Amino acid sequence: MPEPSAEYQNLRLEELNYNSYLRVPELLSLQRQLSDPPHHDEMFFIVIHQSFELWFKEVLHETDLLLVCLREGSISRVLKILKRVQGILECLVRQIRLLETLTPVEFAGFRDRLKPASGFQSVQFREIEYAYGLREDFFLRFFAGDEAATARLRRRLQEPSVWDEALRCLAREGVPVPARVLERDVSRPHLLDEELVAVLQDLYEDPGTEYHRVLLLEALLDVDSLFSQWRAVHILMVSRTIGGVRGTGGSSGREFLESRLPHRFFPELWELRSRVQQERETGA
Numbered sequence: 001m002p003e004p005s006a007e008y009q010n011l012r013l014e015e016l017n018y019n020s021y022l023r024v025p026e027l028l029s030l031q032r033q034l035s036d037p038p039h040h041d042e043m044f045f046i047v048i049h050q051s052f053e054l055w056f057k058e059v060l061h062e063t064d065l066l067l068v069c070l071r072e073g074s075i076s077r078v079l080k081i082l083k084r085v086q087g088i089l090e091c092l093v094r095q096i097r098l099l100e101t102l103t104p105v106e107f108a109g110f111r112d113r114l115k116p117a118s119g120f121q122s123v124q125f126r127e128i129e130y131a132y133g134l135r136e137d138f139f140l141r142f143f144a145g146d147e148a149a150t151a152r153l154r155r156r157l158q159e160p161s162v163w164d165e166a167l168r169c170l171a172r173e174g175v176p177v178p179a180r181v182l183e184r185d186v187s188r189p190h191l192l193d194e195e196l197v198a199v200l201q202d203l204y205e206d207p208g209t210e211y212h213r214v215l216l217l218e219a220l221l222d223v224d225s226l227f228s229q230w231r232a233v234h235i236l237m238v239s240r241t242i243g244g245v246r247g248t249g250g251s252s253g254r255e256f257l258e259s260r261l262p263h264r265f266f267p268e269l270w271e272l273r274s275r276v277q278q279e280r281e282t283g284a
């Protein structure tokens with residue numbers, strides 16, 4: 001057993017119980033409504049966003065371990081972590097649909113109060129995108145003046161993404177990942193590499209006794225797919241709540257969000273699907 005932390009010892013001196021351990025009183029004091037008189041649905045709106053941020057925190061916590069395990073080449077542990085991340089993302093896809101219980105009139109009853117607050121300012125959402133491989137420094141502008149947030153995001157931008165580490169891990173196992181992919185400037189966006197598509201396709205076509213490699217790629221694809229599903233249900237929910245008007249963050253709203261839909265963390269894994277089918281169709 002690890003040594004008890006100072007925090008634990010202090011808690012034992014007080015009284016350790018469910019509420020003191022989980023800091024429930026502090027947690028329940030964090031829902032500050034701005035509408036006056038309080039609009040009934042604002043509480044729901046705050047709780048749903050706060051719970052998203054808690055789950056984002058856990059996704060990042062798991063992702064940090066994922067990066068370590070990829071570096072160590074512990075693929076079975078990586079699969080276990082990805083299973084948890086998938087479960088959380090499935091929960092978040094379902095959770096966004098809760099907002100379908102908010103009618104446009106109910107939301108209009110307090111929306112003005114929260115301007116210019118916007119999902120654009122979610123540091124953790126952007127950290128997740130950066131950690132898994134989207135590298136658009138464009139979004140740093142939303143954190144100008146917030147040094148801590150900018151530092152967190154810059155750190156994510158500088159370190160290899162999950163895709164970079166997964167490919168390095170496969171390369172160490174002897175998979176012929178192209179050198180230019182392994183040696184790329186990780187702070188720049190990763191662009192689809194045709195040769196890498198062919199290398200990964202070979203792993204699927206002929207896994208031999210190394211089927212764990214296919215499992216790794218499929219588990220990563222599950223995460224990518226779930227993230228895209230989240231984007232899609234968020235857009236539907238936005239259309240249902242505010243239609244096509246501008247967002248509180250100043251973007252075109254639905255139109256902007258739709259432009260984000262095609263983004264993929266692991267583009268080669270999607271592209272190889274087409275190749276497999278095309279080759280079967282043309283008999284190549």
Ligand code: HEM
Pocket residue numbers: 048049052053096099102107118119120122125234237238241242246247248249250251252253254256257260
């Ligand atoms: C009534 C509910 C919601 C509406 C109407 C809404 C609307 C929007 C709009 C219009 C944008 C585009 C940026 C802007 O101009 O503000 C946006 C972005 C975003 N929203 Fe929501 N949203 C809602 C709920 C949520 C929830 C529950 C989350 C969970 C964290 C969330 C997370 C985000 C994120 C992360 C972005 C940035 C997306 C990106 O850059 O790809 N939103 N939202």
